Amino acid sequence: GAGVSQSPRYKVAKRGQDVALRCDPISGHVSLFWYQQALGQGPEFLTYFQNEAQLDKSGLPSDRFFAERPEGSVSTLKIQRTQQEDSAVYLCASSLSGQKHNYGYTFGSGTRLTVV
């Protein structure tokens, strides 16, 4: 597609519920990133994929967070047993290059998750 597509755009989950957030990167983009953005804050890095390989998951806040990109294109961020502190906008970004030090990313519009 023309841009990075994320779905759903909004998600309301009851505390304790599992959620799955989807990211469709730009076709052919090698690198894919997930970020979490709390209200009034800058985006915080969660995890990075190069094709299907998850090369960095140092930003995932707990083992309730899990991300995958099994075929090197679409990615899913899963949050188990959601808590209120998980309420945030989850942003996905992709970039064409798999090389380090290329930081020209294209971001999606994000999924706003609200845990009630």
Place this chain on the structure above:
Amino acid sequence: DAKTTQPPSMDCAEGRAANLPCNHSTISGNEYVYWYRQIHSQGPQYIIHGLKNNETNEMASLIITEDRKSSTLILPHATLRDTAVYYCIVPPQAGTALIFGKGTTLSVSS
């Protein structure tokens, strides 16, 4: 990591130039300066990046001082649509991904 310092907020009149400063005094020789912006309810958008020379594209100009310890993003004729949070980022050479700070909230008014 080269950290950046930006003013929390700035105002600009529509049609005037917006000059957004960024300090990065600990930047090393091979580290680039990147600028992104985030309009309300959207994801961040790449604007421009540079190493040591001044850069210009259709969105903005980037002026980097000779000692590379600071830079200025220039929007030559700001419009209301340029109201956004602007992030100045120096990605670490050994890092994986962009690390965002709090940025500068630019408010353009008519």
